[in-house]
Amino acid sequence: MVSNPYALPKAELHLHIEGTFEPELIFAMAERNRVTLPYPSVDALRRAYEFTDLQSFLDLYYAAMNVLRTERDFAEVAEAYFARAREQGVVHAEIFFDPQAHTARGIPFETVIDGLWSAVRESERRHGITTKLIMCFLRDQSAESAMATLEAALPFGERIVAVGLDSAEVGHPPAKFRRVFERALAQGWKTVAHAGEEGPPAYVWEALDVLKVSRVDHGVRSLEDPALIARLREERMPLTVCPLSNVKLRVFDTLRDHSLPRMLDEDLVATINSDDPAYFGGYVGDNFAAVAEALALPPSALVRLARNSFEASFIDESTRSAYLARLDAAAATEV
Numbered sequence: 507m508v509s510n511p512y513a514l515p516k517a518e519l520h521l522h523i524e525g526t527f528e529p530e531l532i533f534a535m536a537e538r539n540r541v542t543l544p545y546p547s548v549d550a551l552r553r554a555y556e557f558t559d560l561q562s563f564l565d566l567y568y569a570a571m572n573v574l575r576t577e578r579d580f581a582e583v584a585e586a587y588f589a590r591a592r593e594q595g596v597v598h599a600e601i602f603f604d605p606q607a608h609t610a611r612g613i614p615f616e617t618v619i620d621g622l623w624s625a626v627r628e629s630e631r632r633h634g635i636t637t638k639l640i641m642c643f644l645r646d647q648s649a650e651s652a653m654a655t656l657e658a659a660l661p662f663g664e665r666i667v668a669v670g671l672d673s674a675e676v677g678h679p680p681a682k683f684r685r686v687f688e689r690a691l692a693q694g695w696k697t698v699a700h701a702g703e704e705g706p707p708a709y710v711w712e713a714l715d716v717l718k719v720s721r722v723d724h725g726v727r728s729l730e731d732p733a734l735i736a737r738l739r740e741e742r743m744p745l746t747v748c749p750l751s752n753v754k755l756r757v758f759d760t761l762r763d764h765s766l767p768r769m770l771d772e773d774l775v776a777t778i779n780s781d782d783p784a785y786f787g788g789y790v791g792d793n794f795a796a797v798a799e800a801l802a803l804p805p806s807a808l809v810r811l812a813r814n815s816f817e818a819s820f821i822d823e824s825t826r827s828a829y830l831a832r833l834d835a836a837a838a839t840e841v
C-alpha cells in the first residue's frame with residue numbers, strides 16, 4: 507500500500523491561482539512592470555505571512571496581485587503552479603481565478619483568461635495535467651458587479667466549467683448572489699461556493715439550497731450542525747478541505763485539532779487541497795503529508811481522500827475511470 511502521499515495521483519479542486527504567486531515571482535514581475543511593492547525584499551514580504559484571520563490574508567493577497575498586468579504575467583503564474591503541481595502528484599486541477607480583482611484595476615477580462623488559458627494548454631501538453639477553470643465572484647463586492655463579470659465571461663464560456671464565490675465570507679451570505687448563480691446555471695456552468703470557512707452552517711445550507719452548488723469549498727463549520735452533516739452525507743456532497751490554510755487563517759489552532767478525521771468518520775466526501783499554497787506553507791501533496799503525520803492517518807485514508815478528489819471533480823466519466831484506475835494501480839504499489 508502506498509505510503510508516500512506525493513506519489514498518489516490526485517485532483518486538486520480548491521486552488522486560487524493568484525494564491526500560488528510566490529514572493530520571488532512577485533518581485534521579478536514588479537521589477538519588470540515597474541510596480542513598487544510595499545515591502546523592501548522577498549524576505550520582508552515572506553515575513554509578513556503571519557495571518558490572524560481570513561481578512562488579514564486577503565489584504566496581502568490583493569496587494570500582491572497588483573503586479574499582475576499582462577497576459578504573459580498570468581501565464582507565468584499558472585505555469586509555475588503546474589510545474590509544482592506535477593511534483594505533488596496532481597493529474598487534474600480545477601482552478602479558481604478572481605477576475606474582479608484584476609478588472610477593478612483596469613486589466614481587461616480577456617488579458618486574464620487568455621494568459622491563464624495559454625498556460626492550461628501548455629501544461630496539458632508538457633505535464634499531462636488536465637485542467638478546468640472556475641470563475642469566482644468576490645462576495646464582498648456587489649451582486650451587480652458579479653453579474654457584469656458573468657456577462658464579460660460569456661464569450662469565453664467554453665473555457666469555464668463553473669462559477670464560485672470567494673473573499674470575505676462573514677456578512678456576505680450566498681443568497682446575495684441568487685440571481686447571478688441562476689444565470690450561471692442557465693448558461694450551463696456548474697456552481698460551487700466557499701461556505702462554512704469563517705461563516706456559519708447557515709451559509710452552507712444557503713449555498714446548497716439557493717446557489718445549487720455541486721461542491722462546498724471548505725465547509726468545515728458544517729460539523730457544528732448534525733442535520734447538515736446528514737444532508738451532506740446523503741447527497742454525497744463533496745467538501746474541498748484545505749488543512750494548512752485552516753491553520754494559517756486560525757480556523758483551527760493546530761493541524762492536530764483539525765476535524766478531517768471526524769469528516770471521514772461521518773462518511774463525508776472530504777477532499778484535500780492547498781487553497782493558496784504560496785501563502786499557507788504547502789502545496790497539495792504537502793497538505794496530504796502534513797495531515798497524514800499530524801492526524802496519524804493510515805495510507806488507506808489517504809487513498810480514500812485521493813479517490814474522493816476524482817469522484818468530486820467535473821471531468822467526464824471516461825476520464826474519471828481512467829484516473830481512478832491510475833490511483834488504484836499507484837495505491838497497490840509499495841512506495
Ligand code: HPA
Pocket residue numbers: 522525560567672673674700703751781782
Ligand atoms: N477564502 C476566501 N477567499 C479566498 C480564499 C479563502 O481561503 N483564498 C483566496 N480567496
Ligand code: ZN
Pocket residue numbers: 520522672700723781
Ligand atoms: Zn479558497
